[in-house]
Amino acid sequence: MDAPLLTRRALLEAGAVVVGFSLLPAHGQQAQAAAGVQRSLALGEVDSFLALRADGTVVVYSGKVDLGTGHRIAMRQMVGEELGVGVERIELIEGDTALTPNQGPTAGSTGVMRGGVELRQAAATAREALIAAAAQQLQMAPEQLTLADGAVRASDGRSVGFTALVGGRGFELKMNPKAPLKRPAQYVLVGRSLPRPDVPAKVCGRHVYVHDHVVPGMLHGRVVRPPAVGAKLLSLDEASVARLPGVRVVRIADFVGVVSPDEWAAVRAARELVMRWSDSAPLIGHAALVDWARSGPFVAEEVITAKGDAQRVAGLRDAPGALRASYAWPMQSHGSIGPSCAVADVRPDGGTVWTASQASHRFLNVFAALVELPRDKLRVVYLDGAGCYGMNGHDDAAADAVLLSKAVGKPVRVQWSREDELGWDPKGPPQLLDMQATQMPDGRIDAWETDMWVPRATANLEWIPLLSPLAAGLRQPVGQATGLVSQNGDPPYGANAVKVTAHWLGPAPLRPSNIRAPGKVANCFAVESFVDELAAKARLDPLAFRLRDVANPRGAEVIRRVGQMIGWQARPSPSAGAAGRAKAAGRGMAYIHYKNNETYVAIAMEVEVDRASGEIAVRRVCCAHDCGLMINPDAVRAQVEGNILQTLSRTLHEETTFDRSRVTSVDWASYPLLNFTEVPRLEIALVDRRDDPPLGAGEAAASPVPAALANAVFDATGVRLRSVPFTSAKLKALLA
Amino acid sequence: MPTITMNVNGASKTIDAWDPDMPLLYALRNDLGLHALKFGCGLAQCGACTVLLDDMPVRSCSIRIADAAGRRVVTAEGLGSPEKPHAVQAAFIAEQAAQCGYCTNGMVMTAIALLRAVPRPTREQAQQALAGNLCRCGSHDRVLRAVQRAADGGRA
Numbered sequence: 001m002d003a004p005l006l007t008r009r010a011l012l013e014a015g016a017v018v019v020g021f022s023l024l025p026a027h028g029q030q031a032q033a034a035a036g037v038q039r040s041l042a043l044g045e046v047d048s049f050l051a052l053r054a055d056g057t058v059v060v061y062s063g064k065v066d067l068g069t070g071h072r073i074a075m076r077q078m079v080g081e082e083l084g085v086g087v088e089r090i091e092l093i094e095g096d097t098a099l100t101p102n103q104g105p106t107a108g109s110t111g112v113m114r115g116g117v118e119l120r121q122a123a124a125t126a127r128e129a130l131i132a133a134a135a136q137q138l139q140m141a142p143e144q145l146t147l148a149d150g151a152v153r154a155s156d157g158r159s160v161g162f163t164a165l166v167g168g169r170g171f172e173l174k175m176n177p178k179a180p181l182k183r184p185a186q187y188v189l190v191g192r193s194l195p196r197p198d199v200p201a202k203v204c205g206r207h208v209y210v211h212d213h214v215v216p217g218m219l220h221g222r223v224v225r226p227p228a229v230g231a232k233l234l235s236l237d238e239a240s241v242a243r244l245p246g247v248r249v250v251r252i253a254d255f256v257g258v259v260s261p262d263e264w265a266a267v268r269a270a271r272e273l274v275m276r277w278s279d280s281a282p283l284i285g286h287a288a289l290v291d292w293a294r295s296g297p298f299v300a301e302e303v304i305t306a307k308g309d310a311q312r313v314a315g316l317r318d319a320p321g322a323l324r325a326s327y328a329w330p331m332q333s334h335g336s337i338g339p340s341c342a343v344a345d346v347r348p349d350g351g352t353v354w355t356a357s358q359a360s361h362r363f364l365n366v367f368a369a370l371v372e373l374p375r376d377k378l379r380v381v382y383l384d385g386a387g388c389y390g391m392n393g394h395d396d397a398a399a400d401a402v403l404l405s406k407a408v409g410k411p412v413r414v415q416w417s418r419e420d421e422l423g424w425d426p427k428g429p430p431q432l433l434d435m436q437a438t439q440m441p442d443g444r445i446d447a448w449e450t451d452m453w454v455p456r457a458t459a460n461l462e463w464i465p466l467l468s469p470l471a472a473g474l475r476q477p478v479g480q481a482t483g484l485v486s487q488n489g490d491p492p493y494g495a496n497a498v499k500v501t502a503h504w505l506g507p508a509p510l511r512p513s514n515i516r517a518p519g520k521v522a523n524c525f526a527v528e529s530f531v532d533e534l535a536a537k538a539r540l541d542p543l544a545f546r547l548r549d550v551a552n553p554r555g556a557e558v559i560r561r562v563g564q565m566i567g568w569q570a571r572p573s574p575s576a577g578a579a580g581r582a583k584a585a586g587r588g589m590a591y592i593h594y595k596n597n598e599t600y601v602a603i604a605m606e607v608e609v610d611r612a613s614g615e616i617a618v619r620r621v622c623c624a625h626d627c628g629l630m631i632n633p634d635a636v637r638a639q640v641e642g643n644i645l646q647t648l649s650r651t652l653h654e655e656t657t658f659d660r661s662r663v664t665s666v667d668w669a670s671y672p673l674l675n676f677t678e679v680p681r682l683e684i685a686l687v688d689r690r691d692d693p694p695l696g697a698g699e700a701a702a703s704p705v706p707a708a709l710a711n712a713v714f715d716a717t718g719v720r721l722r723s724v725p726f727t728s729a730k731l732k733a734l735l736a
Numbered sequence: 737m738p739t740i741t742m743n744v745n746g747a748s749k750t751i752d753a754w755d756p757d758m759p760l761l762y763a764l765r766n767d768l769g770l771h772a773l774k775f776g777c778g779l780a781q782c783g784a785c786t787v788l789l790d791d792m793p794v795r796s797c798s799i800r801i802a803d804a805a806g807r808r809v810v811t812a813e814g815l816g817s818p819e820k821p822h823a824v825q826a827a828f829i830a831e832q833a834a835q836c837g838y839c840t841n842g843m844v845m846t847a848i849a850l851l852r853a854v855p856r857p858t859r860e861q862a863q864q865a866l867a868g869n870l871c872r873c874g875s876h877d878r879v880l881r882a883v884q885r886a887a888d889g890g891r892a
Contacts, residue, residue, distance in 0.1 A: 068836030068873055195832060202837030203828040203844060204821055205772020205812035212771040245754055263766050264758045337776050337784055337872045338838040386774075387836035387873040418777040634832060642835055642874030649874075668781040668870060676866040679876040 040170070041101045046129075047170035048101040049122035050079070052162050056150045058083060058090045063103030063361065064115030065095040065382045066198065069698055070635030071111050073196045077631050078116045081189040082123035082182055083130075083162075084147030087197075095360040095382025105359035107390065107514070108484075109598070109696025112631055117694065124179040126171050133165045184629065184690040191690060193634030198384075210356045210383035210394075211341045215411040218343065220263035221404040222270035223414060223468060224256040225424055228280040228661035229510070240274035249273065250407040255472035257404045259412055270417075281660035283509050290328050293432040293453040293505060300456060300504040305490045308497030312447035316436050319447075323537055324436040325530055328723040329522035330655040332428040333665075334515055335673055338386025339421040340393030344401035345411035350377035355398040356385025363395055366476055370399065370469055371406050389516035389646070391464060393425040399466040403474075422671050423663040426464050426513030427656055429455045429485065433526035437495075443538030444549060445495035450527070452500070454485050454519065455508035464511050485519025487595045488703065491527055493549035510658065517699040520594065521647065521706060522724075528590035528707030529722065532573065532714065541570040542711065543589055543604075554600045554626050554687075555593050561624035561685050562589060562602040573711065574718040584609045586716025590704035599700035600626040600687075603644070605680070607712040614732025616713060618648060618680040625701055626687035629694040633686055636697045640684050643701035649674030651706040655725050740805045744768060745814030756802035761785050763801050764811060772812035772841045776870075783842035783869035787811050793849040812841050815848070824848050827886035828879070835873035842869045847883045856887050 040048045051059040060079050066072040071094075076087040093099050095106070103115045127147055134152035135142045137160055144155045151159040184190075201207035226233070233254045241247050246260040247269040258269040284292050306313075316322050343354040350373060357363050360380040368378045385394050397414050405412040416424075432453040438446040469476040489500040515521075535545035543563050550556050562568075566587065575586055589604035605621040621644055630636045653672045657665045665671040710721045719734045740753045744764070751763045759778070764770045764787065773796055776784030780795040787796045788810040816822035821829060824847050834840040843866065850857055850865040857865065862883045871879070 068834070195829070198837070199832055199834055200818035200821065200829050202834045202840055203825045204816055204818050205770075205841055206818060207837060208771070209774075209838065211774065214769075262754075264755060264762045267762075268755070335872050336838075337782055337836075337870060338774055339776070384836065386776075386838035389872075415775065418779060418781075638832060638835060638875070638878070641877055645874030645876055646872065667779055668777060673870050673872065674876075676863040676869065676876055676880070679863065679880065682877050 039099060043101050043103070044175050046122045046125050046173040046175055049119055050126055051170065052166050054163055054168065056089065056161065056163060058085050060090055060092045060119060061100040062092060062094045062115060062119060063100045064106045064111045065358065066384070067106060067358065068384070068387050069111060069639060070196050070632055071116070072198055073194050074112050074631040074635060075116055075119055077189045077192070077194060078112070078120040079123040081187055082120055082127050085150050087189065087194060089150060095357070096379070097360050097364045097381070098379040102361035105362060107358050109699040111696070111698065112694050113598070113696045116631065120181065121177060121179065122175060124181050125173055125176040128176065128179045129171060129173055130162060130165055134160045137165070187690070190629070190631050191633070193632055196635065208383065209338070210343065210354050210385050211338055211415060213343050213354050213383055213413070215343055215345055218411040218413055219259040219261055219408065220266040221257055221259045221401060221412040221414040222266045223400045223404075224258070224270050224273060224275070225420055225467070226254065226277050226280070228277065230282045231277040231280040234276040234278055237274040241269040241272055244269050244272070248408060250404055252403065252407070252472035255403065255468050257400065259404055259408055283658055283660050285659050286331065286655065286657045289330070289430045290432055293430060297506045298503055299506040302486070302502045302504065303499065304486045304502050305498055305500040308495065310497065310499070312497035313449050313499040316438060316447050316449050319438050322436050322438045323533060324434070325533060325722060327433045327435070327522070327526035327529060329431040329525065330724055331430050331510060331512070332515060332650055332654045333422050333656050333671060334389055334392035334425050335654070335671065336386040336388055336392050336421060336425070339416035339418055340397035340425065341385065341413070341415040342394065342398035342401040343411060343413045344398065344405040346371050346402055346405040347409070351405070352379045352381060353398050353402060354381050354383050356383060356388060356394040357398060358388065358391065359395075363398065366466065367398065367402050370402055370474055370476065390428070390514035390518060391426050393421055396424070396467045399468045403468050403472060418668075419666040422656075423666045424467060426511040428515035428518070429508065429512035431485070431519065431522035433489070433523065435526055435530040437530070437534060439534060439538060443535065443540050443545060445491060445493060445534065447497045448491055448495045448499070450489045450500040451503065452486065452489055452523065453503045453505060455512045456504035456506065464513055484595070485514070488520045488523045488592060489527065491531055492551060492555060492591065492593050492596070493531065493546060494551060510656070510663065516643070516646065517702040520592070520699070520703045521650070524590065524592045524703040525706035525710070525724065528592070528704060529710050529720070532588065532707070532711040533720065536573050536714070539572045542573055543568050544570055546591055550591070552593060552600070555591060557687065558600045558602040558624035558626050559591050561687070562604045562622050565622040565624065565683055565685060566604040566606065566620070568604065573715040575715050582611055584611060584716040586712045586714070588708050588711025588713070588715050590707035590711060592700065592703045594696070594700035594703060599628075599695045599697065601701045601704055603701065603704040603708045605708050605712050607709065607716055609713060609716045609731065611717070611735055614728035614730070614735060616652065616709070616726055616728070616731065618678070618709065620681045620683070622683045623701055624685045624687065625697070626689060627695040627697045627700065628689050628692035630686060630688065631694060636686055637684055639697040640686075640701045641682055643699065644682060644705055645674060645679065647702040647705035648678070648709065651709055651724050651726055652678070653725050653727070740801055742804050742806060743808045744770070745810055751801065753801050756800060758801045759797050760787070760799040760801050760804045760809070761796040764796060764809070770811045770813050774838055774841055776839070781870070782839070783846060784839050786842040786845040786869070788845060788849065791849070791852070793845050812844060822848070823889055824851065824882070824886045827882040827889065831878045831882040831885060833875055833878035833882040835875050839869060839871045843871070843879050847879070847886065850883065851886060857883065859884070
């Protein structure tokens with residue numbers, strides 16, 4: 001790719017221009033130049049997704065955004081493939097409520113699977129229309145025409161450029177869900193590891209993150225969070241920061257913010273502002289989470305899965321040979337490297353919010369209500385943030401900026417502190433799972449029961465309140481819905497009877513939200529650890545056990561492959577040499593069929609445990625991954641690598657700690673992440689399935705990591721880790 | 737208002753310093769518009785704000801502007817551009833060694849300092865050198881590959 005794709009800033013300007021055109025007379029010269037004159041945002045219209053420019057470039061309008069995940073290249077490949085246009089001729093505008101259709105939040109590993117597939121269908125619809133128009137013009141049969149290099153080309157060598165066919169107008173087409181797609185055998189763009197267009201600018205420090213976005217006249221804002229969750233502001237002494245340059249204090253009920261043209265002055269003002277807050281101690285402390293999960297209060301009980309003979313499951317409780325175990329997952333932070341940031345410019349007659357949100361369209365409604373503007377007077381524009389793996393603090397930061405900008409009548413940029421980010425970002429929920437099962441004489445699962453305890457707020461039923469409107473006493477409409485945390489609580493292996501029940505907890509501490517593979521990481525940890533326990537009880541090799549009983553051939557394929565990759569020696573766990581040695585080596589594996597209907601992943605790893613210290617060194621991780629058609633294999637690989645390393649970090653180190661009043665893990669010393677010295681060798685095999693639909697790669701490979709690690713530690717030591725994180729202190733105590 | 741002068745990316749720059757304790761990060765980002773370095777923690781724990789100060793990688797969030805007076809500062813902007821990247825930046829691009837990319841500035845700066853000191857580092861040496869740089873997306877393996885690639889290119 002020689003010609004660089006337009007920079008993000010250029011795209012924003014281009015986008016702004018397109019909006020401007022809709023205000024001009026349709027016959028204006030500039031309007032001719034912009035094909036997307038009337039920006040339709042309706043999901044059923046091709047023009048909502050695609051526009052042709054006079055210079056032959058294509059503009060793609062994507063409601064889904066690139067969170068560092070490679071969508072910027074993948075979306076171009078999917079559209080370019082159908083239209084016969086090179087990726088360097090495609091501009092992409094993402095997550096802008098004035099320009100892009102609402103394709104739903106960029107969440108749940110659906111970017112390519114849903115968002116990209118929708119764009120592809122728009123392109124296929126356009127392709128069909130372009131061919132039909134050219135067929136008429138050239139007096140040829142559609143079958144004799146193909147799309148290549150921005151033109152419809154006939155078998156006799158003649159061609160018609162797209163712009164000649166569409167002119168300055170839009171396509172004016174309804175989406176045709178049946179428009180034929182290009183056949184995978186003919187792909188020239190899809191399936192290739194084209195480089196991501198944003199990487200050079202990111203590496204050279206030129207990429208514009210929301211943190212870098214500058215608006216003329218912009219002030220820097222900081223919001224002061226209370227010293228305890230739920231504390232009320234009793235008094236505030238504005239004079240305490242009066243000596244700092246340009247500082248203004250904004251108070252709305254218990255919401256306190258400061259602004260200044262000078263960022264450092266705002267930082268200091270937030271630290272030095274003298275305030276008195278009420279005592280508040282509404283939390284239970286992280287050590288009490290397991291007891292709380294079991295005791296409630298509960299708001300609902302839901303049977304998620306019930307298969308086979310219910311009597312067998314009912315009999316589990318008293319079955320003498322049943323195996324039982326409990327697994328716990330702690331609250332965790334998104335741990336974004338950049339604290340959340342946003343810029344808002346809210347005026348009495350309208351405004352713009354620049355945000356790293358996964359869900360700009362959804363939050364348009366929230367922010368418009370907050371500032372009492374009609375939806376069409378407010379625009380929410382996505383700009384990259386630091387990696388976000390679910391709803392982190394970005395949407396809170398945007399609300400902060402919106403409230404401050406409205407209060408002072410100027411554009412305001414808000415960036416959180418590290419302490420705010422780890423202390424106040426919406427958290428991954430605590431999860432507790434009880435498992436019990438009986439086995440047939442050959443070890444196969446007879447009856448299986450999972451009971452999961454999880455906050456209901458994380459189950460798509462409620463919503464996460466934003467901090468600042470809450471403190472300010474402002475009404476806020478429904479916010480971000482979270483992931484489907486109850487999936488993958490059942491074993492993906494044959495069983496005579498299975499029951500999975502979710503016990504939904506009511507009010508939960510610290511705004512439980514969703515983090516990468518929400519719920520499934522903990523569920524797979526429990527299910528695949530417990531499967532390992534069943535295999536060990538039956539004295540069966542854990543890989544052979546899974547391979548024998550896995551229901552799905554694509555699942556069997558990834559299990560088989562990961563065994564080959566790691567050189568799996570068939571034998572039961574724990575390893576015969578497990579006792580005695582100072583350094584104990586072991587191997588373990590785990591498997592998931594993500595959400596029971598998406599990507600297939602098997603992970604195996606080798607670990608070494610230092611018995612004296614309890615430290616776990618992960619030496620090697622192998623992963624076999626089948627997500628159907630891969631648009632860009634290297635981008636898939638990057639996601640798989642990230643899933644593995646991030647989840648090793650979550651499993652080995654991470655737990656949000658809190659006391660009765662506040663989060664106490666608020667820096668990188670008290671909330672440590674995996675560091676470079678802990679990075680294992682990674683080997684990844686991507687199963688190529690060109691003729692299958694594309695599935696997600698952003699989450700699935702995270703899920704089997706914790707169980708594979710626990711199973712490897714068990715293999716090495718004979719000790720079973722059933723709660724995360726696997727700290728050296730915890731393992732040392734278990735080994736003693 | 738007192739001013740502080742330093743050499744930034746080869747040019748002399750004078751900055752108004754109402755507070756000599758202001759971290760260098762704010763002067764570089766806001767006074768000079770150099771956005772490659774990022775605020776990550778303000779605690780010198782993550783490395784996202786790394787710049788070279790007299791050729792040594794330092795955390796600009798934790799260096800007082802007064803302590804940078806008269807010294808040489810190099811940011812990523814001073815090393816290369818997407819059109820003409822530095823050899824280490826080129827290696828990062830070739831390995832696609834960034835996801836969100838927020839930490840990448842610190843990775844590149846630390847790698848450059850490492851390769852100047854140890855032109856052919858082992859993987860373990862690179863891991864040690866980067867131990868103070870945090871990445872959340874999990875690009876570590878690609879960063880290590882990029883360091884290796886830059887070293888193999890012979891020039892850093």
